[in-house]
Amino acid sequence: MGSLAGIGAGLAAIGAGIGIGKIGASATEAMARQPEFAGKIQTAMLIAAALVEGVALFAVVVAMIK
């Protein structure tokens, strides 16, 4: 059913949103505590965000195949 696939993709989006939100929160907090490492923290944040998003997109791919 098409709508079930849509629900599945939506749940994956919730997971991605929560995960990347937490990453962003801890990254900005770390940057506030040690501003001289802001560049490295930003790099690590982008890598972690891409990995979390990869997991969420696995679910989107499964939803697309239905």
Add this chain to the structure above:
Amino acid sequence: MCEKINPSRLCFINKKVYFCTEFLIMHMKKIFILAWLILVWGNVSAQHGHEPDKSGEHTEKQEEGFDTGKLVAHHLSDSHDYLFELPFIHKTIHLPVILWTDKGLSVFSSKAFQGDNEGRVVVTDDKGNKFVRIHEVIYYADKVGGHDHPSVFDFDSRPLDFSITRNVVAIFFVFVLLFVVLYYTVKGYNNPKKLPKGLASFLEPIIIFIRDDVAIPNIGKDKYEKYMPYLLTVFFFILFSNLIGLIPFAPFGHNITGNILVTFVLATFTFIITTLSGNKHYWKHILAPDVPKALWPIMVPIEILGMFTKPFALMVRLFANILAGHTIIISLVALIFIFGSLAVSPVSAFFVIFMSFIELMVAFIQAYIFTILSALFIGLAVEEHEEHAHETSH
């Protein structure tokens, strides 16, 4: 520093150039926004060129609504015809179909299918094979009998398809682009006493970045040089392919990395390089890990499976990110057709611009992620071991 130019003292042509550039610089922001809007208009009107043949199929029923799924599938999937479309030029180039059948090699132009995608046109080649094409996949005509939707995975009913499809042409185009850009980069290093000139000075920070922040930390100072060509190639290939997918007019606008077979090949390259450069410690960790022997029936299959899931994750991550981005942009443009009114276009254009910025960031990030994870896997394979006493201190 240069002194301020007095326009009244310039000759006629120089005056025009001066005022043109001054205009350009002062109104840069508006010009930039105008250029983006023209790009979006180009995108929308190139889409509009498809509409006539699509609406013909839809007026059978009353008010069926716009089928976005079909539009997305038509734009993002591979195709045997190359549609060259600019706002006022619509040209279809029929690419050659190269099939390996049981009776040998069979080459013909895809014009023989006459644009049919539903399996109605049967093409007979000179060896006596009959082919039909359903949804851009070629099957043997006699194996497609009762049901009208044979599965793509039914390998008995399909010849081996080595055709030059639209993605293959796009990948060749990326090759040419890569070669031209990197050739001029290399030429900037002609004089070893001076700083690199031209394109080299633009790309050098990126290449240094990949060497110093991707290769050396992950692979190690003494071993990274062997793998630099692969990492640089894969980075620039994925970057250029992603960027080409974002530009809506021909000859750009092809969905290369959004095709899972392309990313499968890239991940296979990483897998082959990682496996072939694994040293004794790598294989020892996989086949004889440092755990009590009672756990080996669990650990060894998991480790072997882990050898395959890492490139698999690389493949799906790149594919899904890029495909999702392209799907979102096409769907936002299709909003205009879903609502059927031109008043939606400012909203749609704004969303498309916004999503395009995000997709630009994703293009760079995904190329970087693929490269750094490949470097990480290669580093895991070639790393030399410190003393075992070091491990117990973790």
